[in-house]
Amino acid sequence: MKILESDFAKGFINMANDGNNMGWHERNGGNLSYRISGEEIRSVKEDLSYGPWRDITVSVPGLAGEYFMVTGSGRYFRNILADPEKNTGIIQIDETGEKYRICWGLKESVPTSELPAHLLNHEVKKEITRGNCRVIYHAHTTNIIALTFVLPLEDAVFTHELWEMATECPVVFPDGVGVLPWMVPGGREIGLKTAEKMREYDLVIWAHHGMFAAGCDFDTTFGLMHTAEKSAGILVKVLSMTPRKRQTITDDDLRRLSKEFHVKLREEFLN
Ligand code: 13P
Numbered sequence: 001m002k003i004l005e006s007d008f009a010k011g012f013i014n015m016a017n018d019g020n021n022m023g024w025h026e027r028n029g030g031n032l033s034y035r036i037s038g039e040e041i042r043s044v045k046e047d048l049s050y051g052p053w054r055d056i057t058v059s060v061p062g063l064a065g066e067y068f069m070v071t072g073s074g075r076y077f078r079n080i081l082a083d084p085e086k087n088t089g090i091i092q093i094d095e096t097g098e099k100y101r102i103c104w105g106l107k108e109s110v111p112t113s114e115l116p117a118h119l120l121n122h123e124v125k126k127e128i129t130r131g132n133c134r135v136i137y138h139a140h141t142t143n144i145i146a147l148t149f150v151l152p153l154e155d156a157v158f159t160h161e162l163w164e165m166a167t168e169c170p171v172v173f174p175d176g177v178g179v180l181p182w183m184v185p186g187g188r189e190i191g192l193k194t195a196e197k198m199r200e201y202d203l204v205i206w207a208h209h210g211m212f213a214a215g216c217d218f219d220t221t222f223g224l225m226h227t228a229e230k231s232a233g234i235l236v237k238v239l240s241m242t243p244r245k246r247q248t249i250t251d252d253d254l255r256r257l258s259k260e261f262h263v264k265l266r267e268e269f270l271n
C-alpha cells in the first residue's frame with residue numbers, strides 16, 4: 001500500500017489540518033509525531049526507502065527499531081494537507097536508540113526541531129502505558145500561553161483552574177496538567193524536563209510557548225489539547241470581565257463529579 005493510502009497517514013494529516021484550523025499553528029509553529037505499529041509499517045513497506053543514519057542528540061533505547069510519522073522542521077501545518085510528502089515524513093530509530101534515518105517524505109527537510117522532546121515523551125509513555133500511547137502533539141495554544149503570564153507556574157494551580165472552568169475537564173484529564181517554566185525550545189534540556197512531567201501527566205504546558213499532549217490515538221490527543229485550551233479560553237474571558245468569580249464549580253462538586261464518572265482526581269490538587 002502507498003503511505004498516503006494508509007489510515008495512519010490519513011489520520012495524521014487530518015489532525016494536523018484540524019490543529020491548523022484552530023489557529024494553533026502560526027507559521028511553522030507546533031509539531032506532531034505518531035509511533036507507527038508493526039502491522040501498519042509492514043503494510044506500506046514497498047513505499048519506504050532508507051536514507052543515511054543521523055544523530056538524534058538524545059538516547060531513546062526504549063524506541064529502538066520503531067518507526068514514526070513526524071512533521072518537518074520549519075514546515076507549516078497549513079501546507080500539510082496539500083503536500084504531505086514535503087511537510088511530513090517517516091523515520092526509523094536505530095537499534096541503539098541514538099540515531100534515526102528518513103524512510104519516506106521530508107523532501108529537502110529534516111524532522112521537527114522538537115524531535116528530542118517528542119521521542120523522549122514517546123519513550124516514557126510507551127513504557128508506562130505498555131505501548132498504548134502513540135501520539136505526541138505540540139501546539140501553540142493561545143489561551144494557555146496567555147495564562148502563563150498571569151497564573152503562578154505551578155501544576156496544582158493550572159490543574160485546579162482548568163478543572164474548574166469547564167465541567168468535562170476533570171473527566172478528560174483527571175491526572176491534571178504539568179507546567180514548565182520558560183526554557184529554550186528545540187533541545188535536549190527541555191525534552192528531558194517535559195518527559196519527566198509526562199511520567200505524571202498527559203498534558204504539559206511550556207510557559208509563554210504552548211502545550212504538549214500525549215494520547216493513544218489522534219482523536220484522544222487532539223481532544224485533550226482542545227479541551228484544555230477551551231477551558232483556558234473560558235478563564236481568560238472570565239478574568240477579562242472580573243478579577244473574582246462570583247460562583248464556580250466547588251471542590252466538593254469536583255469530588256461528586258469524580259465519583260459519578262468513576263475517575264480519580266488528584267486529591268492534592270483539591271482544597
Ligand atoms: P519546528 O518547525 O522545528 O517543528 O518548530 C516549531 C516549534 O513549535 C518549536 O517549538
Ligand code: ZN
Pocket residue numbers: 029030138139140185209210
Ligand atoms: Zn513550539
